[in-house]
Amino acid sequence: MALRKLASEAATGLGVRWAAAPVASSSSTKTAIASVFSRGFATVMDGFKYAKSHEYVNMDGDVATIGISDFAQSELGDVVYVELPEVGSELTKGETFGVVESVKAASDVYAPVSGEVVEVNESLSDDPSKVNSEPFEGGWMMKVKVSDASDADALLDAKAYEAHCESGGH
Amino acid sequence: MRGFSSSSSVYACIVAQTKLFFEGVSRQYGTARSLAPTMNIVRMRGHDVETQLHLEEALFRTTGSNWLVVNDGVAVPSIVLGISGKPEVMAHVDDATRMGVPLIKRFTGGGTVVVDKDTVMMSIIVHGERDLPGVERFPRQIMEWCAGFLSGHMSAYGDFALRENDFVIGDRKIGGNAQAISGGRWLHHTSFLFDYRDELMGLLKTPPKAPQYRSNRSHGEFVTRVCDISADREGFVTGIIESVERQGVFKGLHISEEEAMDVLEKAKRRTGAVFGTKRLV
Numbered sequence: 449m450a451l452r453k454l455a456s457e458a459a460t461g462l463g464v465r466w467a468a469a470p471v472a473s474s475s476s477t478k479t480a481i482a483s484v485f486s487r488g489f490a491t492v493m494d495g496f497k498y499a500k501s502h503e504y505v506n507m508d509g510d511v512a513t514i515g516i517s518d519f520a521q522s523e524l525g526d527v528v529y530v531e532l533p534e535v536g537s538e539l540t541k542g543e544t545f546g547v548v549e550s551v552k553a554a555s556d557v558y559a560p561v562s563g564e565v566v567e568v569n570e571s572l573s574d575d576p577s578k579v580n581s582e583p584f585e586g587g588w589m590m591k592v593k594v595s596d597a598s599d600a601d602a603l604l605d606a607k608a609y610e611a612h613c614e615s616g617g618h
Numbered sequence: 619m620r621g622f623s624s625s626s627s628v629y630a631c632i633v634a635q636t637k638l639f640f641e642g643v644s645r646q647y648g649t650a651r652s653l654a655p656t657m658n659i660v661r662m663r664g665h666d667v668e669t670q671l672h673l674e675e676a677l678f679r680t681t682g683s684n685w686l687v688v689n690d691g692v693a694v695p696s697i698v699l700g701i702s703g704k705p706e707v708m709a710h711v712d713d714a715t716r717m718g719v720p721l722i723k724r725f726t727g728g729g730t731v732v733v734d735k736d737t738v739m740m741s742i743i744v745h746g747e748r749d750l751p752g753v754e755r756f757p758r759q760i761m762e763w764c765a766g767f768l769s770g771h772m773s774a775y776g777d778f779a780l781r782e783n784d785f786v787i788g789d790r791k792i793g794g795n796a797q798a799i800s801g802g803r804w805l806h807h808t809s810f811l812f813d814y815r816d817e818l819m820g821l822l823k824t825p826p827k828a829p830q831y832r833s834n835r836s837h838g839e840f841v842t843r844v845c846d847i848s849a850d851r852e853g854f855v856t857g858i859i860e861s862v863e864r865q866g867v868f869k870g871l872h873i874s875e876e877e878a879m880d881v882l883e884k885a886k887r888r889t890g891a892v893f894g895t896k897r898l899v
Contacts, residue, residue, distance in 0.1 A: 501801070523756040528727075529702035544800070547701065552783050553757040553797035554701045554727040554894075616754060 482584075490519035490613065493584050497600050498609035499560040504584065505600050512561050512600065515588040516548065516579065519613045524550035527579040532568040532590055539563060539592060541599050546589065548579065557589070561599035567591040655684060655749035657868035659859060660878040662689040667696045667733050671724050671895040673878060674741050676885035678798060678805045685743040686862050686870075687878070690855050695734035695818055697721045698809075700796060703730050705898055707826065714821050715899060725894030726807065728783075728796030729825055736813035736845075740858050747802025750867060755799055757783075760806050764795075767865035771857035775847045782829040785810075789831060790842035812844045812851055 482491050492498070497505045502520035506513040521527065529549035539545050539559040548555050568590045572578060579587040594600065604612060662670065670689045677685045697709050697719055705711050705721050708730040714721060719732075733739065742764065746755045753763045765780040772778035776787035785793035785808060793808040819837055832840050844854055863870040 523754070523758070525757060531701075549700070549702050549727045550757060552726075552728045552761070552795050553799055554725065555799040556801065558801070 490517070490522055491584070492517070492519075492606040492610050494606045496584070497560070497603035497605060498612075499558065499603055500612055501558045501560075503557060503560045505560050505603060506584075506588075507594075507600050510594050510597065511566065512563070512592045512594050513588050514560060514590050514592060515583055516557060517609070518583050521580045521583045521587070524548065524553065524555060526551055527576045530572045530576050530579060530589065532572070533565050535565050535568060537565045539565060559592070560603055561592060561594045562596055563592040563594040563599075565590050566593050654867065654869040655745075656871050657684045657686055657862060658873045658878075659686045659862070659870050660688070660873050660875060661855075661859065662687065662875055662878075664691055664693045664735070665689060666694050667692045667698055667739075668720075668722050668895060668897055669882075670739065671698075671722070672886075672893050673882045674743070674805060674807070675725050675893050675895055676882045677878070678743050678803065679800070680885045680888070681881060682745055682748075682803075683743075684745055684749060684868060685741070685878075686859065687739075687741040687743075688855060688858055689739040689741075690851075691735040691812075692733050692737060692739075693735070695719050695732065695815075697730060697732055697821060699723050699730045699898070700728040701725060701894065702727075708823055710821050710823065711899060717817075717821070719818065719821060720897055721899040723894075723896050723898050724796070726796040726798045726805065729794060730822055731794055731809050732814065732818045732822060733809060734815065734818060736811070736815075738810040738812050738844075738851075738855055738858070739807060740810065741805060741807035742862065743803065743805045745803050755802070755804050757797055757799075760797060760799075760804055761795055764806050764808070767861050768858070770864065771861040774857075775844065781831055784829060786831075787842055787847065791840055792842055792844065810844060810854075811841060812854060814841075814843060 482493055493504070493506070495506075497507070498517060499505075502517045504515055504517050527548055527550050529547075531547040533539065533545050539562060541559055541562040543559055544556040545559045546557050548557055569588050571586070572589065579589075581587065670687070670692065674687060677683070677687070697714055699705065699708055699721065701723065703723065709721060711721065744750050746753055750763070753759050761780055761783065765778075765785065768785070769778055772785070772787075775792070778792075779786055781789075783795055784791045785795065793810045795806065795808050797807075798805045816838075845851070848854065859870075862868065
């Protein structure tokens with residue numbers, strides 16, 4: 449974490465922002481570009497959408513893959529436990545769907561879209577650290593069949609989310 | 619010289635102008651203080667920890683207010699686990715059962731502690747988004763803010779600091795921390811070991827993951843009792859409350875235990891009320 453912070457401060461001082469190599473998303477054939485922003489040296493995935501509360505949405509048709517962003521996982525610290533909803537649950541946008549525990553804190557996570565939970569990432573019960581090591585790939589939390597496609601449209605794109613994090617607007 | 623005031627008139631003029639200046643400052647200060655968000659302060663003594671945690675959860679989840687709850691000792695020695703703590707991993711469950719020590723799971727993160735009549739628990743609940751927007755609602759930033767307002771009081775006990783995720787005096791742990799973060803609100807609580815009994819501490823197993831600064835020390839070498847530094851328990855507890863009142867952001871308002879418990883009773887009567895704090899054994 450200390451090295452990450454030092455790199456962040458150096459990047460900010462130099463005005464550096466660069467794009468990493470293209471990363472294929474786990475759930476579709478489209479290629480999502482990962483870029484790094486200076487605040488906290490965190491990655492955002494272009495093509496994903498983000499809630500101000502730091503959950504991300506990766507749409508594939510009417511199914512949304514949902515997790516927490518790289519920025520959020522780095523600020524929370526080592527994730528030790530993730531509580532997820534049952535498959536078949538109906539979620540309402542903006543309401544809490546689960547809890548992420550990181551060393552000392554239990555943090556509520558919020559549904560960025562409304563819909564039915566069609567799959568949860570069972571592997572997180574054995575290895576919650578995936579939320580830290582690969583938040584956008586193996587650290588995904590659940591898949592939701594979205595009931596209203598406009599829910600995702602109302603979320604922040606990568607650039608807006610990046611600005612939200614850098615401005616401390618959370 | 620003609621037109622020049624006598625010395626007594628000049629003096630009177632200076633006094634008058636100085637008085638006006640300080641009245642203006644006082645009005646401005648008073649106005650600023652009256653606009654400061656309120657921190658409701660509740661001091662409890664001797665409640666069982668399950669009731670205390672239910673109260674905190676009710677204050678956190680069902681009110682939009684800021685609260686400081688200080689529980690000066692609990693009636694029944696208890697083992698309290700974090701939200702994901704596994705009893706068989708963290709405690710000698712059979713021994714605890716034999717000794718009549720209940721195991722309670724709380725709604726916040728963090729590790730496993732033993733609490734009893736000599737544990738002083740501080741819980742602070744803040745609507746951070748509305749009343750403390752400059753403190754980011756993440757664990758490290760919250761702990762740093764708490765350490766900041768406590769440092770004036772705690773420095774009287776030695777070299778107080780936040781180290782990794784614990785409050786320490788020197789290199790010894792004096793308080794364990796845990797938090798819950800929900801939207802714009804957060805709760806932070808610390809259990810301070812004013813004193814403790816070795817036979818109760820012996821009910822805890824060494825956690826799978828210990829802080830680095832513990833450096834393989836035994837429990838007795840790793841933690842410190844506040845009473846070994848100062849026997850003035852009332853001063854310790856009062857100092858925590860005064861620290862919050864002095865930190866300059868909030869205006870303290872003392873609330874009776876009865877008023878606070880009324881919030882809990884209303885929360886329990888809500889349809890479908892579910893508390894994360896549960897007795898396990």
